[in-house]
Amino acid sequence: MRHAAVVAFWILAFTGGAAAEKEAVPAPSRAKPWAFTSPHKSVPPAVADEGWAANSIDRFILAKLQSAALTPSGAADKATLLRRVTFDLTGLLPTPQEQTAFLVDSSPLAFEKLVDRLLASPAYGERMALYWLDLVRYAESDGFKADDYRPNAHKYRDYVIRAFNEDLPYDAFLRQQLAGDEFEPDNPQALIATGLHRLYPDEYNAANLEQRRQEILDDVTEVTGLAFLGLTIGCARCHDHKFDPLLQTDFFRLQAYFAAMNPGDDMPAANAAERRQYDDQLAKWESATKDIRADMDALTAAKRTALRKHALEKFRPEIQEAVLTPPEKRTPYQVQIAILAEKQLVREEKTAPTKLSEDDKKRYQELEKKLTATKPAPLPGAAVLTDIGPQAPPVHLLGGGDWRRPKEVLQPGVPVILGDDQGSDARKDLGGLTRTTGRRAALARWLTRPENPLTARVIVNRVWQQHFGVGLVATPNDFGAQGEPPTHPELLDWLAVDFVEHGWSLKYLHRMMVLSATFRQTSVVTHDDPRLAKDKENKLLWHARRRRMEGEAIRDELLQLAGDLNPRMYGPSARPKLPGGLGSYAWKPDARPEDQNRRSIYVFAKRNLRYPLFDAFDLPDMHNSCARRVRTTTAPQALLMVNSELTLEETQRWSASLLKQHGGDERALLAEAYRAAWGRPASETEIQLGVQFLDRQTSLVGSRDAAVADFCHALVNANEFIYLD
Numbered sequence: 001m002r003h004a005a006v007v008a009f010w011i012l013a014f015t016g017g018a019a020a021e022k023e024a025v026p027a028p029s030r031a032k033p034w035a036f037t038s039p040h041k042s043v044p045p046a047v048a049d050e051g052w053a054a055n056s057i058d059r060f061i062l063a064k065l066q067s068a069a070l071t072p073s074g075a076a077d078k079a080t081l082l083r084r085v086t087f088d089l090t091g092l093l094p095t096p097q098e099q100t101a102f103l104v105d106s107s108p109l110a111f112e113k114l115v116d117r118l119l120a121s122p123a124y125g126e127r128m129a130l131y132w133l134d135l136v137r138y139a140e141s142d143g144f145k146a147d148d149y150r151p152n153a154h155k156y157r158d159y160v161i162r163a164f165n166e167d168l169p170y171d172a173f174l175r176q177q178l179a180g181d182e183f184e185p186d187n188p189q190a191l192i193a194t195g196l197h198r199l200y201p202d203e204y205n206a207a208n209l210e211q212r213r214q215e216i217l218d219d220v221t222e223v224t225g226l227a228f229l230g231l232t233i234g235c236a237r238c239h240d241h242k243f244d245p246l247l248q249t250d251f252f253r254l255q256a257y258f259a260a261m262n263p264g265d266d267m268p269a270a271n272a273a274e275r276r277q278y279d280d281q282l283a284k285w286e287s288a289t290k291d292i293r294a295d296m297d298a299l300t301a302a303k304r305t306a307l308r309k310h311a312l313e314k315f316r317p318e319i320q321e322a323v324l325t326p327p328e329k330r331t332p333y334q335v336q337i338a339i340l341a342e343k344q345l346v347r348e349e350k351t352a353p354t355k356l357s358e359d360d361k362k363r364y365q366e367l368e369k370k371l372t373a374t375k376p377a378p379l380p381g382a383a384v385l386t387d388i389g390p391q392a393p394p395v396h397l398l399g400g401g402d403w404r405r406p407k408e409v410l411q412p413g414v415p416v417i418l419g420d421d422q423g424s425d426a427r428k429d430l431g432g433l434t435r436t437t438g439r440r441a442a443l444a445r446w447l448t449r450p451e452n453p454l455t456a457r458v459i460v461n462r463v464w465q466q467h468f469g470v471g472l473v474a475t476p477n478d479f480g481a482q483g484e485p486p487t488h489p490e491l492l493d494w495l496a497v498d499f500v501e502h503g504w505s506l507k508y509l510h511r512m513m514v515l516s517a518t519f520r521q522t523s524v525v526t527h528d529d530p531r532l533a534k535d536k537e538n539k540l541l542w543h544a545r546r547r548r549m550e551g552e553a554i555r556d557e558l559l560q561l562a563g564d565l566n567p568r569m570y571g572p573s574a575r576p577k578l579p580g581g582l583g584s585y586a587w588k589p590d591a592r593p594e595d596q597n598r599r600s601i602y603v604f605a606k607r608n609l610r611y612p613l614f615d616a617f618d619l620p621d622m623h624n625s626c627a628r629r630v631r632t633t634t635a636p637q638a639l640l641m642v643n644s645e646l647t648l649e650e651t652q653r654w655s656a657s658l659l660k661q662h663g664g665d666e667r668a669l670l671a672e673a674y675r676a677a678w679g680r681p682a683s684e685t686e687i688q689l690g691v692q693f694l695d696r697q698t699s700l701v702g703s704r705d706a707a708v709a710d711f712c713h714a715l716v717n718a719n720e721f722i723y724l725d
Contacts (some may be wrong), residue, residue: 017707029096033245033490035230035479038451041497042490056498057516060491064540070531073543078103078520080725083679084544085115085514087724088467090123090554091130091599092561096675115514119507122569126507127166130552131466132160133605134629135227136162136199139622141572143201143607149586151572152266152383154602156195158570161191161601169504170459171448174228178447179440181386186270194385198263201607201623204347207314207700209340216263221255226625228447230458230479233415238401244416244480252397253413257443260332260392260436262339266381274379289371296367299360303352317340333393387436413620414446418453426441448504448701454479456496460509464495465628467513469545487539523725547724548631551617552600557718559597561676562653566598573604576611577645585609594675616640641717643701651716655709666691669708675713 043057045063052072053059065072076084082102086094094102102114118124140153163173173193176184180190199220206212218237225233235241236251268275286293312320322334323341330338353364395412399405447455458479465471472492476484486492495509502508513519516723523544525532531542538545549557559565577589585608590596603611607622616636620626641647654676662669670690674682682690690711699708715721 002009005120008682016165028199031419033481034486035198035457036245036453038453039457039493039496041494041501043520044494045490052517054517054520055201055512057491057493057512058518060488060494061516061518064488065542068534068540070534070542071516072538072541073521073525076725077680078488079680080522081111081520082114082725085519086118086679087549088117088514089118089127090121090511091675093557094679096672099675099679103391111520115511119511121530122165123599124507125161125163126569126599128156128164128466129160129601130550131462132164133157133601134620134626135462136196136223137201137620137622137625138199139201139605139607141606141608142204143623144203146203146205147606147608148204149266150198150383152381153195153198153605154571154573155192155269155382156199157601157605159189159192162189162568164506167505167507170456170499170506171504174448174455175441175444176365178224178444181384182436182438182441183444186271188271188380188382191269192382192705195383197258197261197385198383199508204343206315208410209315209319209337211403213336213340214398217258217261219399220258220261221251223625224258225254226477229454229460230461230477230483231415231472232478232480232482233429237398241480243482245279246415246480249410250413250415250417252395254443256392256395256410256412256414257439259395259412260387260389260439261385262336263383263385265383267384267386267622268379269382269384273479278376278379285375287467288374292367292371296364296371299356299364300352303355306347307348307352307355309343311345312341331393332388332391335388336393339388367377382588387439390435390437392437392439412442415577426536438697452495454498456504457492459506460495460499461492462627463506464513464714465507465652467510467519468541470539471612471628475627477625480723501560511638524631545691548633549617549722550629551611551614552603552620554617554641555603555613555646555715556649561712561716563651564593564597564650564653566594568598569602571602574598574602574691575604577687579612579645582609582612613640613644613646638717641714642723647716651712652709653703655712658712659705659708670694670711673712673715677712678718678720 006291022313044059047053047059047062048066049062051408053062062072075081079099082094082099082176086092086098102110107113136469138153138157140150142148142150162168163176168176176187176190176193177196178194180187180193184190197220200216200223202216203212222234222237225231231244231246232241233246233251233254235244236246236248238248240247268278270278312323315323319337319341322330322337323345325334325338327335327338343529353361353368356364394409396406397408397410399407446452450456458476461471461473462476465476472481472488473484473486497504499509518541521542521544523546525543535542574596575587575590578586585606587604587606587609600611603614605622610619610622616634618630618632620629658669660671662672667687670687673683674686674690693711693714694704694707697710698704701707701710
């Protein structure tokens with residue numbers, strides 16, 4: 001009856017709307033590619049209506065509107081604005097209490113105080129992390145057929161959330177992720193940040209390790225170009241870029257910064273003092289357990305040797321040679337290949353105890369129990385990155401991008417069109433560090449130069465997209481010729497320079513954008529508005545855009561309404577219940593419901609099995625960088641919202657709490673339900689529709705409580721719940 005109730009409710013309350021058609025607004029021409037020139041901070045233009053402009057952003061917007069003979073829309077009402085900004089900055093619904101407090105606050109600084117409160121909320125970092133994790137193709141499993149679990153991947157996600165909440169300057173954020181091990185080797189969080197480079201899909205058991213190594217380097221290079229530079233440099237892997245001034249040599253020179261990379265899944269993320277203390281404890285334990293370990297090794301030696309030999313034989317002779325060469329005699333390339341091979345060899349060797357005779361197996365287990373009883377707790381591990389040493393393997397220009405067709409050797413360098421990168425002082429400012437090449441640090445320094453033409457522009461554009469639905473450059477991962485030109489190039493440059501001048505502070509940037517009059521406009525546009533004829537795509541931003549929420553936000557809000565949302569932050573991921581029939585990739589749900597009900601940013605990110613609600617609402621595939629999610633409207637979305645166990649259970653619990661709070665006061669219950677779900681007070685007509693619905697539904701299901709649950713279910717299936725005005 002629940003799905004029928006939803007339909008019945010919306011027959012009573014049917015409303016409709018039409019999406020605006022779109023047309024292009026021509027961008028100004030430039031003598032050279034605009035993205036490759038350093039940003040310039042021009043003076044905000046003078047405008048006729050200074051009273052409308054709340055800050056410099058509005059002057060740029062209004063100047064464009066006035067030149068097109070357009071006027072901005074009026075401000076959204078306070079309830080709409082509260083819901084919009086609360087969602088934008090935290091991904092949550094404003095509570096009824098927060099609505100009351102804001103709506104009665106008539107002071108001129110009421111909205112500023114609200115924004116500052118939201119920016120200070122821990123939920124801010126959780127919301128912002130969603131966009132960044134999409135961009136860097138975050139996942140907690142390998143992908144490919146095995147899709148092995150990465151038990152420490154979540155620590156990178158937690159690092160990102162902390163960085164946003166602490167307002168870590170964006171230049172430091174980039175430096176830590178690119179080369180935290182080189183800049184801050186004694187900072188565990190900076191080491192965890194390098195987990196960025198361990199997010200690539202991976203087939204650990206591949207036999208062709210040379211190809212696997214090259215595919216990893218290609219992936220890291222491409223994502224670096226997309227995420228930090230907004231350039232499709234991956235298109236230059238096989239040949240010079242067909243549209244942008246990017247050479248094939250540029251791709252492999254950029255790749256050379258990562259040529260020495262040594263990714264690890266369980267490297268210690270600890271400071272020097274913690275490492276020294278652990279090393280002392282471990283040395284004492286090894287001395288005390290020397291005989292036990294010798295006995296265990298003796299029991300498994302023959303099996304381990306046989307297993308290792310069998311596993312090694314599947315590799316090509318060159319790989320076998322790299323493994324069999326003494327470590328001190330290996331070339332840098334052999335070191336990397338041996339590391340990849342050892343992961344498979346060690347995995348195979350670990351099965352040796354299971355292949356012993358029953359007597360030997362029992363003896364081994366007894367010894368193992370004694371051994372582990374006194375072993376010191378290991379240091380916290382993380383999926384991090386460092387270099388194999390101070391020397392990097394050579395990077396060749398590859399014919400057609402094929403690892404089997406090496407040509408000339410290339411040195412690290414940035415794309416020629418963007419200038420030089422001081423490759424000669426790779427270890428500058430690293431305190432004499434000699435255990436890495438210093439190459440990634442050199443790249444990070446170049447990326448975070450204030451005059452870099454792309455870094456600040458790209459992140460400013462990403463933040464703009466979060467708040468306005470479309471970036472000033474509508475193709476946020478492509479600032480090249482095939483991307484969209486900026487609709488407001490002077491504003492983009494002004495924001496980029498201003499962002500750097502204010503210490504690369506992302507909270508400053510968010511605050512300025514949401515406090516603008518441009519952000520505060522209404523999204524309501526009638527079909528006969530004459531402004532549609534001039535700018536149907538709203539590229540000039542004469543009104544706010546209506547946006548559909550992501551699956552993660554919809555789930556969080558369902559849990560929030562029911563009072564089930566667990567605010568616990570960080571740590572291993574949540575595993576909510578899954579529907580049946582999902583196959584071998586399905587995870588076992590957490591035993592405790594409260595662990596299942598953490599925010600969606602903490603839901604297990606498995607490449608080969610995306611949480612069904614997220615999947616239906618356009619979750620990226622997690623194999624590639626996603627700068628902007630698609631927004632589809634499909635039948636499975638509606639079916640999941642109507643029929644899913646999550647929706648049914650949470651609306652049942654929400655209705656029970658409303659009944660407990662309001663008892664027989666039906667009108668108060670309905671008003672509270674509308675306000676909680678839609679973020680605004682209900683009209684008298686809507687209250688009357690609710691009363692009619694409850695009367696009709698009670699006669700059908702025979703229970704007033706069940707009718708209230710059906711009413712709550714209907715509210716969350718409304719566009720007003722799924723969309724943001």
